[in-house]
Amino acid sequence: MLNEEEKKSVTKKLQLLSKHSKADIQEMLEALVIQMMFDYLEGKETYIPLIGSFKFQFKGDEIVDGTRRAIVRTEFTIDEFLQRVIGQAEDNEETEVEKIFKEKIRQQLTKYLS
Numbered sequence: 001m002l003n004e005e006e007k008k009s010v011t012k013k014l015q016l017l018s019k020h021s022k023a024d025i026q027e028m029l030e031a032l033v034i035q036m037m038f039d040y041l042e043g044k045e046t047y048i049p050l051i052g053s054f055k056f057q058f059k060g061d062e063i064v065d066g067t068r069r070a071i072v073r074t075e076f077t078i079d080e081f082l083q084r085v086i087g088q089a090e091d092n093e094e095t096e097v098e099k100i101f102k103e104k105i106r107q108q109l110t111k112y113l114s
Contacts, residue, residue: 045075052079 002010014025036054039046045055059071081096088095 045077048079050079050081052082053077 011022011025011029014020015022018025020028032048036046036056040056045053047053053076055075057073057075059073061068062071063069085095085097
């Protein structure tokens with residue numbers, strides 16, 4: 001489990017990698033959670049492009065430190081893209097993600113130097 005500082009750093013990393021504002025990142029994450037809840041309430045899985053599918057199943061409640069907390073079973077099915085990239089990394093090959101990242105850097109350098 002990540003601590004609060006590590007959780008905050010995820011948003012910052014997404015902001016730096018995407019060149020979108022913190023507010024834009026927060027808005028996208030909120031939209032994703034909203035979609036996940038819609039899907040949950042309809043008994044559907046949520047597909048996140050390039051990552052995979054999530055499905056949640058409520059199992060009941062528990063009391064932790066005097067607070068009621070939901071017990072939720074989570075199923076995750078990895079997307080073929082992410083599965084392939086992990087395989088490439090484990091095989092010490094240049095991954096498709098590295099290629100995408102290099103292209104983004106090249107585009108920014110070209111833009112900056114123009």
